[in-house]
Amino acid sequence: MDFPRHDTDTARAAHQALREHAQQTGERHLAALFEDDAQRFERLSRSGCGLLADISKQRLTTETLSLLSELARARGLQSWIECLFKGEDVNWTEQRPAMHWRLRDTKDRAPDVHAQLARMERMVDRILRGQWRGCEGDAITDVVNVGVGGSDLGPLMASFALSEQRPPRGHRPRVHFVSSMDGSQVAPLLQELNPATTLIVVSSKSFTTVDTLTNAATARGWLEREMPGRNGAVLRCHFVGISAQPERMSRWGIHEDNQLQFWEWVGGRYSLWSAIGLPIALTIGMQGFRELLAGAHDMDRHFQDTPWQDNLPVMMGLVDVWNLNFLNITARAVLPYDGRLKHLPSYVEQLEMESNGKSVTRAGENVTHHTCPVIWGEVGPNAQHAFYQLLHQGTQPVACEFIVAARHDRLNADGSEFKQLEDQHQLTLANCLAQSRLLALGEHALPADLELPAFKRYRGNQPSTTLMLDELSPRHLGSLLALYEHKVFVQAVLWGINPFDQWGVEMGKVIATDMIQVLESGQGGDNLDASSRALAERARRLNQD
Amino acid sequence: MRIDLFGDTLCAQVTAAALAQSGHRVNWYLPTGRVDQALRDQGRVLYQEPGLAELVAQQRDAGRLRCLGFNEQGDAPAPVVFLALQPGTFDQARAVVDRVAAGSACRLLVNQSTFPVGSSEKLQARLIKAGVDTPVACLPDTLQEGMALQTFTRPNHILLGCNDDAAEVLIREILRPYNRRRDVIQVMQPREAEFAKLAISGMLATRLSYMNDMALLAEALGVDIDMIRQGMGSDPRIGEAYLYAGCGFGGPGFSSDVMSLTDTLRDKRISAELLSDVLRINERQKEVLFRKFWRHFDGDVKGRRVTLWGAAFKPNTDRIDNGPALSLIEALWAQDVDVHVHDPLAMPELQRWANGHGELTCHDDPYQAVRGSDALMVVTEWKAYWSPDWDDLHAAMRTPLILDGRNIFDPDYVRGHGFDYQGIGRGQRRPARPSK
Numbered sequence: 001m002d003f004p005r006h007d008t009d010t011a012r013a014a015h016q017a018l019r020e021h022a023q024q025t026g027e028r029h030l031a032a033l034f035e036d037d038a039q040r041f042e043r044l045s046r047s048g049c050g051l052l053a054d055i056s057k058q059r060l061t062t063e064t065l066s067l068l069s070e071l072a073r074a075r076g077l078q079s080w081i082e083c084l085f086k087g088e089d090v091n092w093t094e095q096r097p098a099m100h101w102r103l104r105d106t107k108d109r110a111p112d113v114h115a116q117l118a119r120m121e122r123m124v125d126r127i128l129r130g131q132w133r134g135c136e137g138d139a140i141t142d143v144v145n146v147g148v149g150g151s152d153l154g155p156l157m158a159s160f161a162l163s164e165q166r167p168p169r170g171h172r173p174r175v176h177f178v179s180s181m182d183g184s185q186v187a188p189l190l191q192e193l194n195p196a197t198t199l200i201v202v203s204s205k206s207f208t209t210v211d212t213l214t215n216a217a218t219a220r221g222w223l224e225r226e227m228p229g230r231n232g233a234v235l236r237c238h239f240v241g242i243s244a245q246p247e248r249m250s251r252w253g254i255h256e257d258n259q260l261q262f263w264e265w266v267g268g269r270y271s272l273w274s275a276i277g278l279p280i281a282l283t284i285g286m287q288g289f290r291e292l293l294a295g296a297h298d299m300d301r302h303f304q305d306t307p308w309q310d311n312l313p314v315m316m317g318l319v320d321v322w323n324l325n326f327l328n329i330t331a332r333a334v335l336p337y338d339g340r341l342k343h344l345p346s347y348v349e350q351l352e353m354e355s356n357g358k359s360v361t362r363a364g365e366n367v368t369h370h371t372c373p374v375i376w377g378e379v380g381p382n383a384q385h386a387f388y389q390l391l392h393q394g395t396q397p398v399a400c401e402f403i404v405a406a407r408h409d410r411l412n413a414d415g416s417e418f419k420q421l422e423d424q425h426q427l428t429l430a431n432c433l434a435q436s437r438l439l440a441l442g443e444h445a446l447p448a449d450l451e452l453p454a455f456k457r458y459r460g461n462q463p464s465t466t467l468m469l470d471e472l473s474p475r476h477l478g479s480l481l482a483l484y485e486h487k488v489f490v491q492a493v494l495w496g497i498n499p500f501d502q503w504g505v506e507m508g509k510v511i512a513t514d515m516i517q518v519l520e521s522g523q524g525g526d527n528l529d530a531s532s533r534a535l536a537e538r539a540r541r542l543n544q545d
Numbered sequence: 546m547r548i549d550l551f552g553d554t555l556c557a558q559v560t561a562a563a564l565a566q567s568g569h570r571v572n573w574y575l576p577t578g579r580v581d582q583a584l585r586d587q588g589r590v591l592y593q594e595p596g597l598a599e600l601v602a603q604q605r606d607a608g609r610l611r612c613l614g615f616n617e618q619g620d621a622p623a624p625v626v627f628l629a630l631q632p633g634t635f636d637q638a639r640a641v642v643d644r645v646a647a648g649s650a651c652r653l654l655v656n657q658s659t660f661p662v663g664s665s666e667k668l669q670a671r672l673i674k675a676g677v678d679t680p681v682a683c684l685p686d687t688l689q690e691g692m693a694l695q696t697f698t699r700p701n702h703i704l705l706g707c708n709d710d711a712a713e714v715l716i717r718e719i720l721r722p723y724n725r726r727r728d729v730i731q732v733m734q735p736r737e738a739e740f741a742k743l744a745i746s747g748m749l750a751t752r753l754s755y756m757n758d759m760a761l762l763a764e765a766l767g768v769d770i771d772m773i774r775q776g777m778g779s780d781p782r783i784g785e786a787y788l789y790a791g792c793g794f795g796g797p798g799f800s801s802d803v804m805s806l807t808d809t810l811r812d813k814r815i816s817a818e819l820l821s822d823v824l825r826i827n828e829r830q831k832e833v834l835f836r837k838f839w840r841h842f843d844g845d846v847k848g849r850r851v852t853l854w855g856a857a858f859k860p861n862t863d864r865i866d867n868g869p870a871l872s873l874i875e876a877l878w879a880q881d882v883d884v885h886v887h888d889p890l891a892m893p894e895l896q897r898w899a900n901g902h903g904e905l906t907c908h909d910d911p912y913q914a915v916r917g918s919d920a921l922m923v924v925t926e927w928k929a930y931w932s933p934d935w936d937d938l939h940a941a942m943r944t945p946l947i948l949d950g951r952n953i954f955d956p957d958y959v960r961g962h963g964f965d966y967q968g969i970g971r972g973q974r975r976p977a978r979p980s981k
Contacts, residue, residue, distance in 0.1 A: 126879060129875075129879065131875070131876060131879030131880070133839055133844065133876075133880070135840075135843065135844050136836060136839075136840060137832070137835060137836030137837070137838075137839035137840055137844075138836065230843055230844075231843045232843065233843040233844040233845075236843075236844055236845070237844045
């Protein structure tokens with residue numbers, strides 16, 4: 001099948017219409033927009049899959065949305081969505097499909113996926129029942145996930161987010177994450193752990209990632225030193241491998257029974273739904289993990305079946321394009337008002353910036369507009385004490401994204417001890433709503449007769465989206481993450497880029513290998529630039545002393 | 546005297562049979578259910594204990610022991626009521642108390658059930674609230690499973706919680722046949738008696754877990770824990786009882802006593818660190834034979850065959866509750882090991898537990914059970930296992946590996962017959978004098 005053309009006359013016309021629209025209306029203050037239209041929230045909020053997206057605090061109107069839809073139509077979004085879900089090679093630079101959605105499809109349509117899930121379930125069950133044995137015969141109490149990028153951020157984020165939920169049966173192990181290549185995480189962790197009861201999960205799609213393999217080698221050295229002479233039992237009992245490359249796992253020494261596989265058609269940053277999600281399943285149980293998948297599947301259906309004006313990923317993708325390309329807002333802050341979503345910002349940073357930090361179209365031309373904005377974030381209430389100053393009174397426009405759960409599950413329990421926690425949840429919600437209001441309205445949110453000196457003033461007009469989850473359950477988290485994934489795809493279509501490759505991170509790995517030689521021997525530094533040569537030389541000298 | 550006795554514990558059965566034997570007319574009320582049916586319709590007994598089945602049958606034939614359903618009414622309410630209910634069934638105790646309060650014929654209520662400390666006093670308060678002044682005494686169940694009848698009829702000590710003189714006279718009269726050689730009754734407050742009983746169990750459990758920790762050290766140091774045990778036991782401050790390292794304690798009473806004591810401590814906001822560790826060590830110990838098996842084969846155990854000798858948590862009983870056999874079988878199942886079991890008494894109980902749980906082959910003949918096995922695990926020290934025919938055993942097994950969870954064999958002797966032998970805490974001792 002042919003992909004739709006990106007650059008067409010209709011697309012140019014739609015783009016131009018938006019540009020003019022932005023010139024006419026883009027600077028209108030949010031306070032005025034709310035004043036104009038009492039129904040603004042009803043018109044500009046959407047819900048589905050247990051999520052509500054309020055875009056009424058964005059600097060746009062329903063007219064903006066229809067113009068954006070025109071652009072999306074001209075860019076062939078509908079065909080692109082079909083191509084994605086038909087398994088066409090939407091990852092054109094690597095000639096393969098991107099079928100992360102298939103990881104949460106039904107059993108009849110994805111039997112291979114469900115076969116791996118069943119393998120994973122047996123493993124999870126054995127660990128939770130205390131029947132996965134170390135080489136001395138002890139039950140495993142600690143699991144160390146060794147991975148980086150998608151093999152780290154997704155599982156870490158979701159395990160942490162859902163850890164209030166426990167597996168219905170069995171005893172969950174403590175789950176640890178090790179990613180940094182310098183050993184600064186793995187070394188102190190291993191000191192705390194009992195080798196006899198520790199299981200190492202080596203997660204790497206290619207099983208060549210140097211960060212992961214060096215950490216795994218350190219863990220392996222530790223286990224073999226601590227428990228010598230076990231005739232291979234250390235590898236057999238203490239290592240699980242998760243990869244799309246079974247032969248490489250075997251070559252490294254992962255026992256065949258301990259291998260979980262996923263596929264080339266899953267991008268690393270889209271892989272938490274596969275066996276890469278093992279730490280999540282260990283934290284909340286396999287049933288909970290399947291709920292997470294079901295939530296994502298709900299969003300897959302929603303994305304395919306819902307008309308654009310009510311389609312959450314489409315609407316949110318269009319809003320981001322509007323902010324970046326037409327209002328020239330080049331930064332976005334991800335602000336969860338929930339400590340459980342502490343790792344969501346780094347997850348979203350990778351998902352969006354590694355996907356859409358591109359500048360070449362399918363036709364091989366440089367794009368003529370911005371693509372992905374700079375994204376950063378932090379747990380909202382903590383960020384209030386850090387960078388909100390810039391949001392409120394700085395010079396940069398920043399689009400904000402507030403994420404909050406309406407209910408907190410534990411609050412449904414009885415008893416006075418929960419009252420305090422309930423109050424804390426209310427306080428957090430109140431802060432979330434207050435901040436988005438003040439950012440949007442500025443002084444219009446304050447009493448009218450308030451006279452303020454210049455340095456105390458609030459300009460307002462910082463746009464934001466609020467994503468309100470009914471609650472932070474596995475199912476709703478699944479929907480939320482799939483929403484981000486599909487939104488990224490929508491943006492990529494509008495920008496004409498491939499969101500599924502990451503060529504920009506490959507070359508650094510290669511030239512780092514050359515640099516090792518320079519650091520070790522001092523040889524080969526002549527071809528380096530003056531700065532790199534001097535830094536390498538200084539580090540080498542200090543290491544010799 | 547006429548006595549009404551409520552409950553289906555081992556203590557209930559022993560008390561009912563023994564009191565009937567000494568001439569009382571006992572109405573024994575059982576909760577409706579499986580055990581009750583088994584007893585009444587098929588003449589079977591609840592618990593397998595030496596001499597107990599015969600005694601129950603004898604007393605029923607003699608007409609002094611009648612079994613009734615919990616809610617049935619006997620001829621007339623008896624002047625003395627015994628409660629020997631299962632732990633955790635305080636509701637039933639309350640129901641009996643209400644029945645007693647309604648009857649007005651009762652002169653003494655004796656609580657033998659193991660409930661949390663203070664329960665007998667709670668029952669007393671309930672009676673008083675109902676306007677009845679029947680005293681409640683506490684006679685904690687200190688029977689030893691495997692010799693339950695003997696410990697009832699020839700006790701070394703009897704704890705009696707009672708603060709009513711008339712009640713004490715009455716209960717002394719009932720216990721008189723078992724208290725002849727010397728007076729072994731120690732009278733104290735009901736809550737003291739309840740506490741003392743749990744504290745005894747806690748202490749014994751602590752000794753066992755302590756010895757099991759010492760056994761680990763003995764293995765690491767290459768000494769035999771049995772020498773250490775003898776050395777310790779001969780010190781009169783310590784004494785010889787409960788110093789045997791082994792593959793973990795179990796049973797319906799012992800571990801639940803320790804758990805109940807742990808809960809009581811936590812209820813009072815006293816950290817139960819020692820007892821928690823005692824229980825944790827015991828859980829670890831229940832798997833010790835599995836770990837030895839696993840290490841012997843370096844974790845490569847899938848599809849191997851293992852035989853357990855013994856499933857009962859101790860000899861002379863068919864009870865398997867909380868016993869190490871269950872933990873072992875679960876661990877073996879999880880590794881796809883083919884499990885075979887022999888036990889002289891507990892096979893029906895084990896089969897019932899295993900139903901719908903996992904596959905397990907039961908054998909009537911211990912040598913048949915080990916045929917083709919890669920390991921023999923001795924879990925219960927039944928007398929019949931102490932001196933096996935080593936040649937037959939060796940010929941039957943595929944891998945001659947003996948894992949002795951009760952240290953009933955002589956390591957050197959067994960090894961001399963071509964077996965790999967591992968006990969609990971039996972490090973390979975060095976020869977007495979290094980050979981030149």
